Amino acid sequence: MFCVDLLLFSLFLHHCYKYTQTTIIKLKHDLIFHLLIKYFNVIIINFRIFLTALIIVLIFF
Known part of the structure; x- marks a missing residue:
């Protein structure tokens, strides 16, 4: 009986x-x-800012 208890206990553990x-x-x-999603969001936001700046530069020069 003790052996069976021990076996069950070890299985449980x-x-x-x-x-x-x-x-x-x-x-x-x-x-x-989660970190990857956060990182990609930052990249996408930065990329959009970069693109906007690039378009503004292209328009003005």
Whole structure:
């Protein structure tokens, strides 16, 4: 009986460990994704400013 309890407990711990690992990996991915989106937004905004400046320069010169 004790052996079965131990086995179940180890399985439970293993399951918890795997679940924690996948959650951490998922969180990492979400964070990277979030940072990428932020980074791309900054690039797009800067690119639009750059294009606007370029058009203004082309019009005036």
